[in-house]
Amino acid sequence: MIRNYFILLLILFVSCKKDYHETDVDLTAYILQDGFKLKPIASEPLLIAPVAMDFDNRGRIWVAEMNGYMNTMEGKGEELPLGTIKILEDRDGDGVMDHAKKFLDSLRLPRAIAHVYGGLLYAEPPNLWYVEIQNDRPFNRILVDSMYAPDGNPEHQPNGLMMNVDNWIYNAKSHFRYRQVNGQWIKEPTTFRGQWGITHDNFGRLYYNDNSRQLLGDYVLPNRTTRNKFLKPAHSVHKLLTEDQRVYPLHASLVNRGYAEGILDKDSLLVDVTAACGPLVYRGGMFPLEYDQNVFVCVPEANLVKRNILEFHGDSTSAYQAWQGKEFLASTDEGFRPVSLSNGPDGALYIVDMHRGVIGHHAYLSPYFKKKAKEKSLDTIINRGRILKVESENISIATPVNLETATDEHLLEWLDHPNGWVRNRAQQLLIDRNKKGLVNSLVNLVKEKEPSISQIHALYTLEGMDTLDFDLLLHVAKNGEEQLAVHAIVLLESFVNSTNTADFLELGNGIIKEKSLFKDMYLASSLGIWAHGSKEMLAPLLVEYSILYKGNPIISEALVSGAEAILEDYKVILDQIDFDRSSILYQMLLESIQNKADAILNPIYVSKGLKEDPRTKGAKIFRQICAACHGINGEGNEGLAPPLVHSEYVSKPIERLALIILNGLKGPIHVNGNRYEMNQAMPGLKNNETLSDKDIADVITYVSNAFADNPQWISEESVGELRKIESQDGNEFTEAELLELDFEN
Numbered sequence: 154m155i156r157n158y159f160i161l162l163l164i165l166f167v168s169c170k171k172d173y174h175e176t177d178v179d180l181t182a183y184i185l186q187d188g189f190k191l192k193p194i195a196s197e198p199l200l201i202a203p204v205a206m207d208f209d210n211r212g213r214i215w216v217a218e219m220n221g222y223m224n225t226m227e228g229k230g231e232e233l234p235l236g237t238i239k240i241l242e243d244r245d246g247d248g249v250m251d252h253a254k255k256f257l258d259s260l261r262l263p264r265a266i267a268h269v270y271g272g273l274l275y276a277e278p279p280n281l282w283y284v285e286i287q288n289d290r291p292f293n294r295i296l297v298d299s300m301y302a303p304d305g306n307p308e309h310q311p312n313g314l315m316m317n318v319d320n321w322i323y324n325a326k327s328h329f330r331y332r333q334v335n336g337q338w339i340k341e342p343t344t345f346r347g348q349w350g351i352t353h354d355n356f357g358r359l360y361y362n363d364n365s366r367q368l369l370g371d372y373v374l375p376n377r378t379t380r381n382k383f384l385k386p387a388h389s390v391h392k393l394l395t396e397d398q399r400v401y402p403l404h405a406s407l408v409n410r411g412y413a414e415g416i417l418d419k420d421s422l423l424v425d426v427t428a429a430c431g432p433l434v435y436r437g438g439m440f441p442l443e444y445d446q447n448v449f450v451c452v453p454e455a456n457l458v459k460r461n462i463l464e465f466h467g468d469s470t471s472a473y474q475a476w477q478g479k480e481f482l483a484s485t486d487e488g489f490r491p492v493s494l495s496n497g498p499d500g501a502l503y504i505v506d507m508h509r510g511v512i513g514h515h516a517y518l519s520p521y522f523k524k525k526a527k528e529k530s531l532d533t534i535i536n537r538g539r540i541l542k543v544e545s546e547n548i549s550i551a552t553p554v555n556l557e558t559a560t561d562e563h564l565l566e567w568l569d570h571p572n573g574w575v576r577n578r579a580q581q582l583l584i585d586r587n588k589k590g591l592v593n594s595l596v597n598l599v600k601e602k603e604p605s606i607s608q609i610h611a612l613y614t615l616e617g618m619d620t621l622d623f624d625l626l627l628h629v630a631k632n633g634e635e636q637l638a639v640h641a642i643v644l645l646e647s648f649v650n651s652t653n654t655a656d657f658l659e660l661g662n663g664i665i666k667e668k669s670l671f672k673d674m675y676l677a678s679s680l681g682i683w684a685h686g687s688k689e690m691l692a693p694l695l696v697e698y699s700i701l702y703k704g705n706p707i708i709s710e711a712l713v714s715g716a717e718a719i720l721e722d723y724k725v726i727l728d729q730i731d732f733d734r735s736s737i738l739y740q741m742l743l744e745s746i747q748n749k750a751d752a753i754l755n756p757i758y759v760s761k762g763l764k765e766d767p768r769t770k771g772a773k774i775f776r777q778i779c780a781a782c783h784g785i786n787g788e789g790n791e792g793l794a795p796p797l798v799h800s801e802y803v804s805k806p807i808e809r810l811a812l813i814i815l816n817g818l819k820g821p822i823h824v825n826g827n828r829y830e831m832n833q834a835m836p837g838l839k840n841n842e843t844l845s846d847k848d849i850a851d852v853i854t855y856v857s858n859a860f861a862d863n864p865q866w867i868s869e870e871s872v873g874e875l876r877k878i879e880s881q882d883g884n885e886f887t888e889a890e891l892l893e894l895d896f897e898n
Contacts, residue, residue: 176249178539182486184403186460188441188546191482195241195250195540196508203505203538204492205312207266210556210578212498214241214250214540216505217263217275222307226523226532228515231307236260238275240289241540250540257284257291262307267314267322270333271585274314274322278302281331283338297331297338306769308514312349316577318357318609319375320584320617325351325361328757330375342757343376344390349430350493354446354463355573355606356636358470360394360432367429367450368394368461372469374643377678378710381717383748384741385755388706394472395461398425401478402455404485407529409454409513409522412862428454428513431493431505434463436573439500440545448472449481449502451491453512457483458491458504467670468707482543488534496574498553502543510534516772520787520798520860556582565594568614569607580610584617592620599625604634612640623648623656630660639675646682654687661694665701670708673698677708681716681723688719692726699727699738709738713745720746771855774848778838779856787860795822795829797860804857806896807865811853811875815839817885834885839876846872 178193185191195214205217221235222228238257241250257263257275265276272285274297281301284291302310311327321343322331328345331338347361347369354360360370371390378386405421408428418424431451435444448461460481461472475481482491482504490507497503510531513522526532544550554567556578564586567579583591598611612629615621621644630641645657657679664676677698684691695712702708716723724742732739748754782794789796797803801824802810817837821830838844838852846869853872858864878894880886 175251183482183484183489185543186479186481190544190546192248192542192544193539194243194248194503194542195253195538197537197539199241199250199253200239200538200540201536202507202509203540204263204507205265206493206495206503206505206540207268208495208498208574209240209268210582212553212555214503215239215256215266215268215273216241216540217266218538219262219264219307219507221262223509223511223513223515224535226511226515226518226526232261234259234261236263236277238263238266238273254289256286256289264302264307264310265312265314265324267316269316269322269581274331276302276312276314278307278310283333295338298329298340301327301329306514306516308517309348309769313351315351315353316581317353317359317375318355318577318580318613320581320613321375323351323353323359323375325349328760342379344371344379344386345757346371346391350432350451352432352434352448354434355436356609357640360434360448362429362432362450364428364430365398365426366393367398367426367452367459368432368448368472370394370470370472372707373674373678373711374639377643377675378714379755379757380682381714381720381745382754382758383717383720383745384710384713386710386714389710392469394463394470395474397474398429399474399477400424400426400452400455400457400459401480401483402457403483404456404487406455406487407522407525407531409517410519411525412519412521423455426450426452426455428452431491433494433496433502435496435502437496437500437502438571438573439548439551440502441548447475449494451494451504452480453490453492453507455483456486456489456491457481458494468674468705487529487531488537489539496572497542498572498574500551500572504539504541504543506539506541508534508537508539514769515859516769516855517858519858519862519864521862561586561588561591565591565598568598568610569605576606576610580614580617583614587618589618589620592618595620596625599629599633599637604637608633608637609640612637612644616644621647623653627656627660631663635669635671639672642672642675642679646679649683649686651686654683654690657683658690658694661691665694665697673702674708674711677702678711678715680712681714681719684716684723685718688722688726695723696726696730699732703733703736703738706737706741709736709741712738713741716742717745720749769855770848771851771853772859774844774852775855775859779852782835787856789829794835795824797856799862800824800860802891804861804863805865807853807857807867808871808875808896809891809894810857811849811867811872812878812886812891812894813837814849814853814856815872815875816880818888818891819885820887822888837885845869846876 176193176196178196202219203216204219207215216239218237221230221233237255239253242252243250244252260277263277267274274283279302281298283297284294311324313324315323325347329340330343331340348363351361357374362369373389378389402423411417433449435447450459457480460475464471488508490512491504492507493505495503564579564583567575570576595611595615599608626641626645630638664672680695787797815837817835819834850867850869850872853867
């Protein structure tokens with residue numbers, strides 16, 4: 154009887170055990186700005202090495218895991234299909250994720266995801282895929298672009314997949330944008346932007362960054378100044394928004410080239426950003442008002458997230474750090490690696506923490522970093538990952554809306570939602586549903602006299618449904634709030650014809666009298682487009698704008714960008730009035746005319762994609778040919794090959810290293826004061842017909858970057874010239890022969 158009783162208790166105990174993983178992370182090492190609270194909502198084992206996230210229409214988190222990245226200091230296993238895309242769920246309703254299910258697995262370094270058009274868009278180099286979703290399972294996978302992210306270093310491949318207000322999907326480290334229209338995917342050139350992460354403000358301007366510049370951005374809406382294929386804009390896009398790259402870490406974190414002058418201060422603290430990424434314009438509507446449209450930036454090398462405040466100046470944008478001497482969020486946890494940020498359906502700020510000790514790619518790691526990382530056991534921080542959530546302490550978080558079951562009326566209402574994530578997704582769902590019966594409601598929303606953020610979304614909902622008309626846009630351009638009017642001016646270009654030109658001219662004559670730098674910039678960008686078929690009618694207004702802004706490089710760029718079809722005529726018009734030929738505008742016009750004559754195009758119209766970084770390609774060749782003797786870490790093999798780490802032969806002069814790799818080396822050699830006897834000569838690569846001068850240059854560049862304290866570069870042209878230099882006997886060089894050569898002369 155007693156035995157049966159205990160068996161029953163055991164059964165009850167087992168049946169009551171949780172079938173899920175509760176997230177439990179200690180955050181005592183994290184300091185957050187006063188007035189906010191930090192909450193871990195997902196961690197290992199639910200997810201490992203997350204690099205990107207998105208929310209579906211039910212508000213669930215989807216994550217891309219780059220499981221195969223930098224599991225060892227040498228990057229072993231990087232080529233294996235270990236990556237996954239997961240759906241995280243909170244089944245007990247406590248706000249913390251407790252379940253994870255795989256949506257896709259066996260992926261190689263997936264790097265970006267986006268819920269669009271009712272399915273999932275995801276990047277798995279080199280491809281961009283779109284897959285439909287049915288009961289949380291993938292089906293009907295479509296290849297969108299086989300050249301989205303060519304093979305190369307994961308730090309330098311396209312990413313982002315951000316849907317903007319204008320219904321186009323933009324990327325970082327890329328000069329292409331994407332869109333689906335009537336079931337067909339469209340890809341077209343755009344400005345090349347940033348490195349890792351991309352974001353947009355309420356108006357639709359884009360922001361991004363690179364490792365050493367924490368915030369870059371475009372002054373103008375996308376593709377405003379790239380339409381003239383013979384002009385590469387330099388004043389209106391890809392602009393540094395703040396000179397202040399200062400960081401304020403809580404501790405002396407390890408950075409790749411910390412030995413270099415100016416990288417660390419006297420207390421060994423990082424001075425400026427070296428791996429900035431993942432910018433986000435906060436549009437959640439649940440932070441204090443002064444945080445609206447602030448730009449948060451990830452600084453994983455210093456274990457922190459910083460805050461920037463934007464300022465708008467009519468024709469340009471600038472930013473400044475919110476504080477000097479402190480950060481929005483900082484930690485002494487060296488595993489804290491924030492790599493991307495998201496606005497959530499509830500208005501919170503979500504942080505994707507890769508939580509990996511080493512996140513720099515092995516092809517770029519310096520000997521200094523490798524040694525220090527081993528000492529600190531950073532290479533052992535793997536198989537982890539976190540999603541953190543930041544909320545305001547004084548503003549109750551919003552209840553997320555369920556867009557999946559939303560009625561059309563709700564979606565229309567949510568175009569004016571305080572949360573930008575909800576507005577964006579409501580816009581896209583209305584476009585997907587494409588119900589023509591909603592057109593009148595959308596038109597009425599656009600025409601409302603009281604300005605609201607919903608009007609821009611309503612306008613682009615109509616654009617996405619292909620139901621815009623000229624009269625509506627003209628009305629909005631004349632009577633709408635400034636930002637709304639500008640979008641109408643841009644969209645009017647779809648209706649350029651001789652019938653509409655007179656109305657556009659009237660619009661332009663009215664706008665120039667307003668003396669609005671902001672509106673003038675966009676009207677100027679359209680003048681050349683409208684003048685193509687009506688030069689005589691538009692010439693006076695074109696001249697007026699040209700005189701007014703001849704010294705303004707940004708608006709000059711806007712004028713010339715829209716004038717590709719009339720470049721020569723534009724010059725004739727200006728010459729007739731004895732226009733200032735030394736002005737920025739005129740010189741820009743001459744440059745475009747000359748480029749057209751010489752068939753020199755803006756590179757975005759020529760290049761099909763990114764080229765593989767030389768260090769990455771060099772690392773691959775090194776592993777295939779050199780690592781067997783020198784070791785994958787360059788530590789050398791006794792009696793076979795000397796060490797490369799800190800060797801005098803892998804830094805200046807780089808030509809000496811090139812001659813060794815080209816011709817080989819024989820006899821004893823001295824490295825770091827030690828004599829190394831080699832049992833056999835090191836063979837050269839000069840006669841390897843499978844390797845080009847470019848390949849050899851890549852190997853040389855990688856070796857110097859990976860093993861020298863002061864890395865050097867070499868061009869393929871230099872390698873070609875060095876092929877002509879031979880040793881005294883025409884075979885391998887000796888150390889004495891190499892030391893006799895004078896490379897400076």
